[in-house]
Amino acid sequence: MPYPFTLPTTSSTPLDAFISSPSHPSLPLTATTQRSVLRDALKKHKRLPPAQQAAHLGVVQEALNAYLPYALGIASALNSGRIGDEPVNVTNTKQLQTQWRLTLSATLPGREPPRAPLAGVYNDVAFVLQSLAYIQVQQARVHLQVLYSSSIPSPDRRTAAISSAMKYLLEANAIHNYILNLHTQDPASAPLDTVNSTQVALAALALAEATLITVLKDDPYTTAVIQARNKEDKEWMISAPSIPKVRAHLFARLCLCASDHAQRAAASLAPGIGALDPALLNYVDDLRRTSRAKAARFLAIDAEIAGKTGEAIAYLRGARKELGLAPLEQDASKRKGWKGIKQTFAEKREDRKVEKGSDDWGLDAGKLEEARVLEWLEVKWVKMNDTINVQAVPPSEPLMATMPSGREYHTQKPYMPPQLDVSLLARLRAPVDPQQRAFGGDEDDSGxxxxxxxxxxxxxxxxxxxxxxxxxxxx
Structure with missing residues (x-):
C-alpha cells in the first residue's frame, strides 16, 4: 500500500578532488570510497529484476548508513569546523559537484528521469537521506504485502508485519523532517525532489500511511473479503466478523486523521504539480479518498451495531462516492454488463501483482481493496434490510458532512543520524600515501x-x- 518510490542513482564523484583536510588527511579519500560503494549498491539495485529487489534493500541500506556519517561529518566540518566534539579542518579546493537522478520529476513515457547536477555538500546529504527514507518505505511495503496475499497469515504474523511496517514508515517521516530542518541547505540550489515543499509532503504522506495501517490489525472485514475470494479456503462456515462499537468510532477518527495528513501532502505538492510525477500526485489523492472511505465504513459499522441499518447503508454509499465509484445496482449480488467484467478484471490483475510482488502493486493506495469491502458489506446489509429491518435509507451527503474530526495516533520522533566514531576520526588523522587511490566503483556509469x-x-x-x-x- 505505501507508495513504491524508485531509488535514485548517482554519478562517480571523487570527493578528494573537491575537498581537503589538513587535520584529517584520510577523511576525503575514505569518504570517496564509501560513496563509491553506495553508488555501486544503488546501481546494482536498479538493474535487478523487481522480484529480487526486496532482498537487496538491506545491502543498499547498509551502504547508505556507512556513507552518511562521512557526508554529515564533512558538512558539519565545513560549517562549524567540528565533527561532534572534535575540531576538524575541512576546506573546499573547489565547489563540490555531484549528480543524482531525479526520481520524483515528471518525464516522458519510456524515458529515464534526468540526472541533475548539484552544487554543495548539503544537496548530496539530502539525496542520501532521501534514499534512506525510500528504503524505509520499501521495507514497509515488503511487510504489508503479506496481508494482501491470498493466503491468510496467522494473527501473530499479521501483528508483527503491521508493527514492522509502522516502524519503517515513522522512520521515513522522521528522515523527511530532518531533511526539512537542514538549515544550511540553500533552497535555491535544491532540486524539486528535495525542496522544502516536497519534504513536507513526503513526511505527511509517510505519517498518513502509518496512521492508516493502525486499523489493519483489528479490521476483520478486509481479512474476511480476502478470505472470501480465496478458492482454497475451507473456513466459510463461520460467523460474520464483528467489531466493538467504541473501537469502530475510534478507527473512523484515525482514518480521518490519515485523510488530513494526505490532504496536507497534496497541498504541499500542488506548487510543483506541473513537474512532479503524476503517479505520485494521483496516489496522494487516492490515499485521501481511501482514508475518508474507510472512516465512513467504520461509522457505518458503528451504526449497524446500534441497529441503524438504513443509516449504515447510507454511510457505505457515501464511502463509494468518496472513492469515485458508481452506486451499486439494485441486484448487486451478481456483477452484470461491461462494468462488472471490467471491475472483475481489474481486481484479478491487482491480485496477480500482489502475488508476484510487482513493484507497482498498491499504486491506488488501497482504493480497489476498500471498494471490495464496501461492496461486500452493502450487498449483505441491503439484503438484510430488505427482508428483516425494512428501514429507510437516508441521503448520504448530510451524514458525510457531519463526520467527526480526526484523532492523532502517532507521536513524531526526531531522526538521529549516525555519527563518525571518535576512534575512527583518530585513524583519519593518518597521512595519505601519494600513490593511494580511492575505490572508484565496479558498476558502469553509462547513460x-x-x-x-x-x-x-x-x-x-x-x-x-x-x-x-x-x-x-x-x-
Whole structure:
C-alpha cells in the first residue's frame, strides 16, 4: 500500500578532488570510497529484476548508513569546523559537484528521469537521506504485502508485519523532517525532489500511511473479503466478523486523521504539480479518498451495531462516492454488463501483482481493496434490510458532512543520524600515501543503466564476432 518510490542513482564523484583536510588527511579519500560503494549498491539495485529487489534493500541500506556519517561529518566540518566534539579542518579546493537522478520529476513515457547536477555538500546529504527514507518505505511495503496475499497469515504474523511496517514508515517521516530542518541547505540550489515543499509532503504522506495501517490489525472485514475470494479456503462456515462499537468510532477518527495528513501532502505538492510525477500526485489523492472511505465504513459499522441499518447503508454509499465509484445496482449480488467484467478484471490483475510482488502493486493506495469491502458489506446489509429491518435509507451527503474530526495516533520522533566514531576520526588523522587511490566503483556509469552488459552473439556469425554494448541482431 505505501507508495513504491524508485531509488535514485548517482554519478562517480571523487570527493578528494573537491575537498581537503589538513587535520584529517584520510577523511576525503575514505569518504570517496564509501560513496563509491553506495553508488555501486544503488546501481546494482536498479538493474535487478523487481522480484529480487526486496532482498537487496538491506545491502543498499547498509551502504547508505556507512556513507552518511562521512557526508554529515564533512558538512558539519565545513560549517562549524567540528565533527561532534572534535575540531576538524575541512576546506573546499573547489565547489563540490555531484549528480543524482531525479526520481520524483515528471518525464516522458519510456524515458529515464534526468540526472541533475548539484552544487554543495548539503544537496548530496539530502539525496542520501532521501534514499534512506525510500528504503524505509520499501521495507514497509515488503511487510504489508503479506496481508494482501491470498493466503491468510496467522494473527501473530499479521501483528508483527503491521508493527514492522509502522516502524519503517515513522522512520521515513522522521528522515523527511530532518531533511526539512537542514538549515544550511540553500533552497535555491535544491532540486524539486528535495525542496522544502516536497519534504513536507513526503513526511505527511509517510505519517498518513502509518496512521492508516493502525486499523489493519483489528479490521476483520478486509481479512474476511480476502478470505472470501480465496478458492482454497475451507473456513466459510463461520460467523460474520464483528467489531466493538467504541473501537469502530475510534478507527473512523484515525482514518480521518490519515485523510488530513494526505490532504496536507497534496497541498504541499500542488506548487510543483506541473513537474512532479503524476503517479505520485494521483496516489496522494487516492490515499485521501481511501482514508475518508474507510472512516465512513467504520461509522457505518458503528451504526449497524446500534441497529441503524438504513443509516449504515447510507454511510457505505457515501464511502463509494468518496472513492469515485458508481452506486451499486439494485441486484448487486451478481456483477452484470461491461462494468462488472471490467471491475472483475481489474481486481484479478491487482491480485496477480500482489502475488508476484510487482513493484507497482498498491499504486491506488488501497482504493480497489476498500471498494471490495464496501461492496461486500452493502450487498449483505441491503439484503438484510430488505427482508428483516425494512428501514429507510437516508441521503448520504448530510451524514458525510457531519463526520467527526480526526484523532492523532502517532507521536513524531526526531531522526538521529549516525555519527563518525571518535576512534575512527583518530585513524583519519593518518597521512595519505601519494600513490593511494580511492575505490572508484565496479558498476558502469553509462547513460542507459538498464542496457545489457554482456556481448551479444549474432547467430550464424564467425566465432568471436560479438558486438559489445547490445547491438541489434536480425534473424
Amino acid at each position: 542507459d543503466e538498464g542496457a545489457a552488459r554482456e556481448p551479444v552473439v549474432v547467430p550464424g556469425a564467425f566465432p568471436g564476432a560479438a558486438t559489445a554494448g547490445g547491438g541489434n541482431a536480425y534473424y
